[in-house]
Amino acid sequence: EPEVTQTPSHQVTQMGQEVILRCVPISNHLYFYWYRQILGQKVEFLVSFYNNEISEKSEIFDDQFSVERPDGSNFTLKIRSTKLEDSAMYFCASGRLGSTEAFFGQGTRLTVV
């Protein structure tokens, strides 16, 4: 069964460093999402991406964040200068056109030290 895959599963980075979280969405999906879950808190929407541009973003998704689909298969989230409060589980998800249903990856746990 097709699934969303994320790499790495765990990343540790120093405050101020740039990180790139990678995702391979399900191949025939056209919508891509990033969510994050700070430890002990709810899963929060960050951004959705369609047709090579951001279709919606939350107020969390400020200028330090960016997304990119560099080729036909990968979808990345870049955090330019990490802060301690960026430590969280980051989930990638993808969906079909016309469907609100999202299929989630296993997440990347980002720890900023």
Added chain:
Amino acid sequence: AQSVTQPDIHITVSEGASLELRCNYSYGATPYLFWYVQSPGQGLQLLLKYFSGDTLVQGIKGFEAEFKRSQSSFNLRKPSVHWSDAAEYFCAVGAGGSQGNLIFGKGTKLSVKP
């Protein structure tokens, strides 16, 4: 504003007992409703979803949920819990009829006693 409330942070049930996890939502239009499960170290797996039609929906692993518009609720049920059901359960609401983001509740952690 759209929101999802899961009033129970942690529930413990005995194996074989029935389960009901509560979810209330606040959404002005027709909601799309979801239940996801997250096992330790795993991602979010979709259990079931409600878009329209029959208000009682069946999902995977023997779970079901009932949409009650009058109560703005979408409670998750299972008649007999198995030890492998121990996990965290998230209710989510999406914008009906459009491609949009999901709003999640804070989750309910389920523990199962032998």
